[in-house]
Amino acid sequence: MARCTAPVNGHRSASARANCPACGGRSRSYGYNSYSQPYSSPSYSSGSSSINSGKRKASWSSSGSTVLYTPAEIRTLTPVRKNVEERLEKPDLRDIFLCHAWDDRKGAAKELHDILESKGVSVWFSEKDVALGSPLMREIDKGLIKSRVGIVLVTPLFLKRIAGSGIADKELSALLARDLLIPIVHDTSYEDLRDASPLLGSRSGLSTIEDSMEEIASKLAELVTPETVEDFN
Secondary structure (H helix, E strand, C coil), rough: CCCCHHHHCCCCHHHHHHHCCCCCCHHHHHHHHHHHHHHCCHHHHHHHHHHHHEEEEECCCCCCCCCEECCHHHHHHHHHHHHHHHHCCCCCCCEEEECCCCCCCCCCHHHHHHHHHHHCCCEEEEEHHHCCCCCCHHHHHHHHEEEEEEEEEEHHHCCCCCCCCCHHHHHHHHHHCCCCCEEEECCCHHHHHHHHHHHCCCCCCCCCCCCCCHHHHHHHHHHHHHHHHHHHC
């Protein structure tokens, strides 16, 4: 009895199917459904996989890195990386200043902080860096000065704080004055951010719609890691 050659040659073309001793006389639909479909990769038609296919490593990634970036993310982070390099000679600086809504301090902000620190990133975080009774605004100013990069965790609560001109608004104003700002959009959208703050919304950044918090933390960790500076062109 003739045996199908699909596991060896595949039925990815009409000629391959015609040359198969078992399937040569069968209809196109029968041969495809029986043999071709298990060997066709869903990545060819998957929208998410199409996005992934355009991702690549950044020029500052280490040789062993598995972190991938979209072209838009690389365009956004490249000038930030250059500024990070210029500030690497100041070893007393924190890697990242985390700007967030006060109401997120025990939720999303703490989650991001903890993941970053687990990856060896030093983070200025008001929940741990502002001592009880210390002037908050003065401590924020110190934190901004002593950090290489500022990230703004944009959540629904943060957008409310901007509308109310709270502490987050003060931090945001200082961060916007520097070319070291990366918005991290979480549980909201850039459309909502642009409605609340057109200036901040004009900045590209990272979003948990595209990546998990863990993946975003990995990208931030690579961005501020001194060991990859020699690989940067």
